[in-house]
Amino acid sequence: MPTAPIVTKPMFLQTGQWILDPVGYMQTQFEQYGDIFQAAVAWTSNGPLVFVNEPKAVQYMLTHDTGKEFTAPGDLNAILEPLIGRQNLILLNGQQHRQRRQLVMPPFHGERLKAYGQIIQQIAQEAIAQWPIDEQRNVRTVMQKITMRVILQVVFGLHQGERYGQLERLLSLRMEMTDTPLASAIIFMPWLQKDFGAWSPGGRIQRLAEETDALLFAEIQDRRANPDPARIDILSLLLAAKDEDGNGLSDQDLRDELMTLLVAGHETTATALTWAMYWIHALPKVKQKLLAELDGLDSGDLSQLLQLPYLNAVCNETLRINPVAMLTFPRQLQVPLELCGYQLEPGMLLMGCIYLIHQREDLYPEPLQFRPERFLERQFSPYEFMPFGGGVRRCVGYALAQYEMKIALATLLTQADMTLMNQRPVQPARRGVTLGQNQPVQIKKIGTRTRAKSLIGVSR
Numbered sequence: 244m245p246t247a248p249i250v251t252k253p254m255f256l257q258t259g260q261w262i263l264d265p266v267g268y269m270q271t272q273f274e275q276y277g278d279i280f281q282a283a284v285a286w287t288s289n290g291p292l293v294f295v296n297e298p299k300a301v302q303y304m305l306t307h308d309t310g311k312e313f314t315a316p317g318d319l320n321a322i323l324e325p326l327i328g329r330q331n332l333i334l335l336n337g338q339q340h341r342q343r344r345q346l347v348m349p350p351f352h353g354e355r356l357k358a359y360g361q362i363i364q365q366i367a368q369e370a371i372a373q374w375p376i377d378e379q380r381n382v383r384t385v386m387q388k389i390t391m392r393v394i395l396q397v398v399f400g401l402h403q404g405e406r407y408g409q410l411e412r413l414l415s416l417r418m419e420m421t422d423t424p425l426a427s428a429i430i431f432m433p434w435l436q437k438d439f440g441a442w443s444p445g446g447r448i449q450r451l452a453e454e455t456d457a458l459l460f461a462e463i464q465d466r467r468a469n470p471d472p473a474r475i476d477i478l479s480l481l482l483a484a485k486d487e488d489g490n491g492l493s494d495q496d497l498r499d500e501l502m503t504l505l506v507a508g509h510e511t512t513a514t515a516l517t518w519a520m521y522w523i524h525a526l527p528k529v530k531q532k533l534l535a536e537l538d539g540l541d542s543g544d545l546s547q548l549l550q551l552p553y554l555n556a557v558c559n560e561t562l563r564i565n566p567v568a569m570l571t572f573p574r575q576l577q578v579p580l581e582l583c584g585y586q587l588e589p590g591m592l593l594m595g596c597i598y599l600i601h602q603r604e605d606l607y608p609e610p611l612q613f614r615p616e617r618f619l620e621r622q623f624s625p626y627e628f629m630p631f632g633g634g635v636r637r638c639v640g641y642a643l644a645q646y647e648m649k650i651a652l653a654t655l656l657t658q659a660d661m662t663l664m665n666q667r668p669v670q671p672a673r674r675g676v677t678l679g680q681n682q683p684v685q686i687k688k689i690g691t692r693t694r695a696k697s698l699i700g701v702s703r
């Protein structure tokens with residue numbers, strides 16, 4: 244049986260296209276090779292990298308990733324280490340990874356999550372109130388403010404105060420350093436990250452990291468000095484955690500996990516919200532239908548809002564057509580395996596290609612069209628629609644992200660009339676390791692909405 248097709252272009256060309264035009268890269272290889280192909284993009288030195296674009300094959304991989312057939316090694320995500328350090332969910336392996344997930348997951352789900360509904364609404368209300376009528380904004384900055392405050396609340400239990408304001412500013416500056424495809428090259432070429440002085444990109448990153456670390460370590464010290472058992476935020480949980488020998492996490496471990504949650508928890512959701520605002524305002528029929536549904540809400544019941552079918556379909560279609568994460572993290576094959584009619588060997592690194600799965604014509608006819616109705620007409624399996632990955636590394640923030648998208652969108656749309664100012668269609672483009680927009684999404688607030696009802700029981 245043959246091995247999976249190998250992309251024949253030289254590595255430097257593949258890497259260049261993968262960095263500068265990832266959508267073009269994935270689309271071209273899919274047209275030539277189909278469901279599965281072996282790519283040579285920069286960091287493949289640990290073994291051949293295999294893009295898997297077929298839902299059943301991805302399902303097999305993500306339901307067998309606990310060790311025997313596939314492992315999900317964190318060290319392969321070392322590309323993220325300069326930003327988030329080593330001792331965190333994304334880079335930990337095996338048992339340590341499992342334990343950390345058990346610790347961090349609960350605050351992102353169930354009852355705890357519900358408690359954040361009011362806070363998210365309040366944060367979104369403040370954002371729209373601070374936006375003057377007739378002013379045009381790069382909508383990402385508004386969304387980033389909202390998602391940053393939400394994650395600060397989840398992680399620290401607070402989102403206001405001088406230290407949090409500084410953290411917000413520094414993290415935004417850091418993320419702006421990789422906000423274009425060219426600037427993102429720094430992630431893939433570690434020598435560019437070297438500190439050649441304050442004005443070099445590596446130097447700026449270094450200084451921003453030092454300032455951010457100082458704030459995080461100061462917060463950790465304050466919390467150690469004043470423990471409060473009543474607090475339920477993630478930092479409190481991490482501070483209380485002990486291993487079987489009774490040892491707690493070091494300050495450095497805590498810093499790495501806090502950075503991971505802060506970065507993973509706000510950039511991704513801000514990008515998704517920016518896309519949602521773009522599509523809603525670019526397509527009048529979608530906006531009309533969504534507003535009709537929101538205006539039909541007759542009570543301030545949060546659970547009713549979260550179950551609105553069209554709002555749910557708009558959020559899903561946004562995450563389908565513009566998946567913020569193009570790929571799952573790699574899974575490493577441990578045994579010989581036949582997949583999609585090809586023979587794969589131990590050591591190979593497989594990644595589910597979320598972008599290409601979401602673009603499959605056989606699942607999503609006219610895949611480049613934004614059509615929320617697809618999600619009302621049929622059900623998709625968790626491997627046909629998979630913006631948050633799956634298996635042992637499935638996104639820990641998936642429920643929070645969806646919750647936030649619905650509440651923030653509903654709040655903004657029911658409180659303000661807005662219009663899209665972009666002259667040209669916005670296209671997906673690399674933003675760091677994620678897929679963002681190729682130009683700012685410019686939206687003008689043109690009025691307040693008077694028909695808007697209270698969404699979550701807070702009368703206005």
Ligand code: HEM
Binds near residue numbers: 638
């Ligand atoms: C729209 C928003 C988001 C998208 C599209 C997204 C997507 C993803 C994807 C695809 C993965 C990899 C899954 C895999 O390999 O199977 C992941 C992992 C992860 N995400 Fe998210 N994410 C989002 C929001 C969040 C939020 C709000 C948090 C909150 C803290 C978060 C934290 C994480 C963490 C910590 C991991 C690593 C999990 C592990 O390795 O065990 N993400 N995310």
